[in-house]
Amino acid sequence: xxxxxxxxxxxxxxxxxxxxxxxxxxxxxxxxxxxxxxxxxxxxxxxxxxxxxxxxxxxxxxxxxxxxxxxxxxxxxxxxxxxxxxxxxxxxxxxxxxxxxxxxxxxxxxxxxxx
Amino acid sequence: xxxxxxxxxxxxxxxxxxxxxxxxxxxxxxxxxxxxxxxxxxxxxxxxxxxxxxxxxxxxxxxxxxxxxxxxxxxxxxxxxxxxxxxxxxxxxxxxxxxxxxxxxxxxxxxxxx
Numbered sequence: 001x002x003x004x005x006x007x008x009x010x011x012x013x014x015x016x017x018x019x020x021x022x023x024x025x026x027x028x029x030x031x032x033x034x035x036x037x038x039x040x041x042x043x044x045x046x047x048x049x050x051x052x053x054x055x056x057x058x059x060x061x062x063x064x065x066x067x068x069x070x071x072x073x074x075x076x077x078x079x080x081x082x083x084x085x086x087x088x089x090x091x092x093x094x095x096x097x098x099x100x101x102x103x104x105x106x107x108x109x110x111x112x113x114x115x
Numbered sequence: 116x117x118x119x120x121x122x123x124x125x126x127x128x129x130x131x132x133x134x135x136x137x138x139x140x141x142x143x144x145x146x147x148x149x150x151x152x153x154x155x156x157x158x159x160x161x162x163x164x165x166x167x168x169x170x171x172x173x174x175x176x177x178x179x180x181x182x183x184x185x186x187x188x189x190x191x192x193x194x195x196x197x198x199x200x201x202x203x204x205x206x207x208x209x210x211x212x213x214x215x216x217x218x219x220x221x222x223x224x225x226x227x228x229x
Contacts, residue, residue, distance in 0.1 A: 033216065043159070043205060043219040056216055091158060095215070101147060101166035104209070104217060108158035 002026040004107035006092050012113045013082055021077045021110045023092030031055070031095035032075045033104060034067065036088040043091065049075065082114045117142040117208050119220035127226040128196050136191040136223045138180075138206030147209040148189040149217065150180055154202045162204075165189060176200070201227045 005024045013019050025032050034046040048055040049067050066078045075094075079086055089111050093104040118141045128134050140146060147166045151159040163174025170182040180191045189206060203224045207217040 035217075042221050043207075043217075045216040045218065048216055058216075093217075099164070101164055102209075102215060103149075103161065103164060105161065106151070106159040 004092055004094055004105050006090075006107040006110050008110060009108065010111045010113075012115065015084055015114055016081050019079050019082055019112060021079075021090050021092075021112070023075045023077070023107055024073050025075055025092070025094030026096060026105060027073070029094035029096040029105075032067075032069070033093040033095070034077045035091045035093065035106075036060070037091065037109075038085075038088045046077075079112075082112075084114050087112055087114045117146065117210060117218045119206050119208050119218055121204075121206055121220035121223050123223045124221065125224045125226065127228060129228045130198050131195050134191075134193045134196045134200070134225070136204050136206075136225070138189045138191065138220060139187050140189060140206070140208045141187065142208055142210070145184075147215065148180075148182060149207040149209065150174065150178070150189075150191050151205045151207060151219075152176075152202045153205065153222075159205065162191070196225075196227055198227045198229065201225055 032049045037043045047057040047061045089109045092107040120139045149164045150162040165182045203222045206220040209215040
């Protein structure tokens with residue numbers, strides 16, 4: 001069964017550094033998403049991406065964040081200058097049709113720790 | 116704006132007992148509704164979804180959920196819990212539009228006693 005994959009599984013970085021989180025969505029899906037989950041809190045929507053542009057974004061997704069689909073398979077989330085409060089689990093998702101409904105399938109996540 | 120409430124933060128049940136996890140949503144029209152499960156250190160696995168039709172939906176691992184429009188609820192049930200069901204369960208609502216971002220509830224952590 002096709003899966004969403006994410007790399008790395010864990011990343012530790014210093015405050016102020018740039019990080020790039022990578023995702024490979026399911027191959028025939030067209031919508032892609034990033035969500036994050038701060039430890040002990042809800043899963044929160046960050047951004048959705050379709051046809052090589054941002055479709056929707058939340059208030060969290062400020063100018064420090066960017067997304068890109070640099071080639072036909074990868075979907076990346078870049079945090080330009082990390083802050084302590086960016087420490088979280090970041091989930092990528094892609095959306096496809098399943099059982100008559102649009103369904104988002106999530107990757108295993110990247111745990112980001114900012115020191 | 117859409118929102119989801121899971122009133123129970125923690126639930127403990129004995130193995131073999133029945134389970135019901137509550138979910139209430141707020142959305143202006145008929146939503147897509149989902150239950151995901153997250154095992155420790157793992158990603159989010161889809162258990163089941165509702166989008167239209169029969170209000171009782173079956174999912175994987177023996178789970179089912181019932182959509183009740185009048186109560187704005189989508190409670191998850193399982194008749195007999197197994198120790199491997201211990202995990203965190205998230206209810207989510209998605210808009211029926213092209214982008215359809217998901218809004219998640221706060222989650223319910225299920226513990227299973229032997």
